[in-house]
Amino acid sequence: MKVLAISGSLRPDSYNTKLLRVAEELLPPDVELELYDGLKAVPPYDDEDDVEPAPPAVAALRQALANADGVLIATPEYNSSVPGQLKNALDWVSRPLMKNPLRNKPVVVVGASTGAFGAVWAQGELRKVLSAIGARVVDAEVAVGHAHTRFDEDGRLTDESLQEQLQESIDALLLEMHTRALVLV
């Protein structure tokens, strides 16, 4: 099985990307994690551009989502909400709503921020957006607050309880992925 991991931050040294790399280590050996790196190339959504063939960056994201059995998104929080580029990418892939690649796809949302609350508002809004798109949003949360103090030099989480929450979120995602695989047989 495959998990597509999407970081809502474009910064190369992003704490959210670090969180995804920690998550990769928590997956069982038969589950592959693909770290999506095309977010910056997604153009601004324009209904008039939303035709076939889609812009290459959009087509690549749609294909990556279609190939994945589940999705793990780590988001920062900008002005109490979802980063614009992440929301923009989701707006692209959501069209048409009835056939979009996130439809019924298990998705878990986690987040990290340098503030105290670990992007909880952005995570909440992102779950709402994903539900409206038709994704199967997993009921789990990891909020890495003060993110600049939570990773060691090797990128590992220094907080044991956060590590446990991340493992629980991953396990909940895997459960939904396996359940869906059985339903689709």
Add this chain to the structure above:
Amino acid sequence: MSTTTDTQTALPVGTWTLDPIHSTIGFEVDYLGGTFRGQFRETEARLVAEGDSPVLTGSAKVASVDVKDENLNAHLQSPDFFDAERYPELSFESSEIANEGEEVVVRGGITIRGVEKPVELRGTISEPITDYTGRERIGLRLETTVDRTEFGVDWNAPLPDGNQALQNDVSLAAELYLVKEA
């Protein structure tokens, strides 16, 4: 004024199957101060009234839910609402059919999102008529109200005043044309 209860059901004898073209299985729910309506286009129903224990069964395909906007159809089929992928059908099976005065009362279990709850449907049944092809037909109209949250259909959106946009009570109405099997 008195109401008579007659557990000896006076149903027209026979096995009756749904004419899906003329029948409607729909719902309505209060939303944003008005009433929002929809229906299921792919439906089945059967009334078996051959002996002492008549049974009414029915089902509707969730993927056939139909409201006035394609995107709303998609949302209603998603895990936020009926979750068509995991629970492709709504279904009903009666345990008892009785007459109470002018009404027909059908008790049984309704299953939505894989959750079965007891429910009582009330309505009317018409006398059989013979159609243009010589087949007997009856009309059965039944209604009930369910609390959607009891079935895990929990979606809502808060209004500025703190209330919720979508009410929990949903009226279900089945207007069934039933044709007697040969």
